[in-house]
Amino acid sequence: MNKTATYRITVNASTENLSEVRDFIALHAKKQGFSRKEVSDLQLAVDEAYTNIIKHAYKNSNNENVEINLSFDPDKLCISLFDSGNSFKPESYDLPDIRKKMKERKRGGMGVYLIHQLMDSVSYHAQPDKNEIRLCKKRT
Amino acid sequence: MKNFKINHRESSGLDVLDLHGELDAHTASQLEESLKLLINSNKSNIIVNCSELDYIASAGLGVFMAYIEDVRSSGGDIKLTNMNERVYNVFDLLGFPTLYDILEDEQDAVERFSNEN
Numbered sequence: 206m207n208k209t210a211t212y213r214i215t216v217n218a219s220t221e222n223l224s225e226v227r228d229f230i231a232l233h234a235k236k237q238g239f240s241r242k243e244v245s246d247l248q249l250a251v252d253e254a255y256t257n258i259i260k261h262a263y264k265n266s267n268n269e270n271v272e273i274n275l276s277f278d279p280d281k282l283c284i285s286l287f288d289s290g291n292s293f294k295p296e297s298y299d300l301p302d303i304r305k306k307m308k309e310r311k312r313g314g315m316g317v318y319l320i321h322q323l324m325d326s327v328s329y330h331a332q333p334d335k336n337e338i339r340l341c342k343k344r345t
Numbered sequence: 346m347k348n349f350k351i352n353h354r355e356s357s358g359l360d361v362l363d364l365h366g367e368l369d370a371h372t373a374s375q376l377e378e379s380l381k382l383l384i385n386s387n388k389s390n391i392i393v394n395c396s397e398l399d400y401i402a403s404a405g406l407g408v409f410m411a412y413i414e415d416v417r418s419s420g421g422d423i424k425l426t427n428m429n430e431r432v433y434n435v436f437d438l439l440g441f442p443t444l445y446d447i448l449e450d451e452q453d454a455v456e457r458f459s460n461e462n
Contacts, residue, residue: 220371224348227367227400245400245431252402256370303410303440310414312407315439319403322438 210237210277218259218269218288226255226273230284237277239344247284247342250323253316254286254338262290262336281325283341292331348372351379357455360388365397368405376408380423384412389421390462392454396427401435409445422446422461424454 214229216222227248234244255271263269272287295317306312320340321327330337349372350365360383368376383391393409409423416423424446428436436447448454 220369223369223371223402224367242431245434248400249402249435252369256402256404259370300440304444307410307413307444310411312411313403315403315406319435319438 209279210275212275213272215270215272217267218255218263218271218290219267220256220259223252223255227252229273230275233275233277234282237282239282239342243342243345246323247282250320250340251284251286253320254340257293257316258286258288258290258338261293262288264291279344281341281343283339285337285339287335287337289335292329292336294329294331298327349375351375353379353383356392356451357459359390359392359455359458361392361394361451363394363397367400368398369400369402370404373404373408376405377411380408380412384415387419389416389419390458391416391421391423392451392458393423393425394427394451395425395429395432398428398432401432403435403439406436406439406441409441413445422458424448424457426451426454 212233216226230248230251231244234247239247258271259265269290274285276283298317298321300318301314324340325343326341328339330339348367352363354361354363362379364376413423426448427450428447436442441447446454446457448457
């Protein structure tokens with residue numbers, strides 16, 4: 206169960222594929238022995254990262270792809286999402302002021318905070334031809 | 346959209362939305378439409394029953410953020426009930442329990458509305 210393994214999926218960057226992406230994460234994380242709660246956390250973190258790529262890297266344009274790599278090793282799981290859109294790095298990882306947003310009838314800006322709450326480490330790597338967001342979670 | 350569904354019903358003179366399935370950036374627009382329909386017909390005492398809601402991402406929470414002020418400014422509220430632990434955890438991580446009425450059971454929300462009105 207703890208041996209090193211990698212899995213990859215490439216999906217069109219569309220919110221239509223969110224459930225497919227969550228299913229892909231759950232399938233492999235369950236097989237690798239992550240608990241139900243951990244699987245939920247991983248699904249949500251990847252959902253938020255993938256949604257941000259659709260909105261911010263690709264600005265909701267169709268016909269773009271996101272590649273997702275899962276890499277299990279004995280002490281942790283790392284999930285990388287690659288895109289070839291605009292590189293972006295969030296300015297803040299802090300808890301957003303939800304009360305203020307409510308008053309202003311605004312939404313959004315919560316995904317990055319959630320990702321950082323759910324994962325043990327989060328890093329961004331912008332290369333000339335592609336961007337990577339890498340999310341890692343230790344095995345407990 | 347097969348993985349998300351909303352039913353609307355009336356109960357004790359209140360409007361109840363039953364959410365089923367997975368609420369994410371794709372399905373959030375359905376919740377938005379349902380809330381807008383109620384608000385546009387001047388319905389402002391709304392219960393959202395989450396007993397069949399399996400999953401929520403921040404895009405789903407965003408819909409509640411965008412419309413709560415409209416509802417409250419006309420004297421009503423959106424009360425959320427019957428969340429499973431996994432769904433509640435997402436609301437909790439973002440601090441929603443101090444900003445929204447999140448109740449164990451739909452009946453608790455009915456009682457709270459009747460005490461408020």
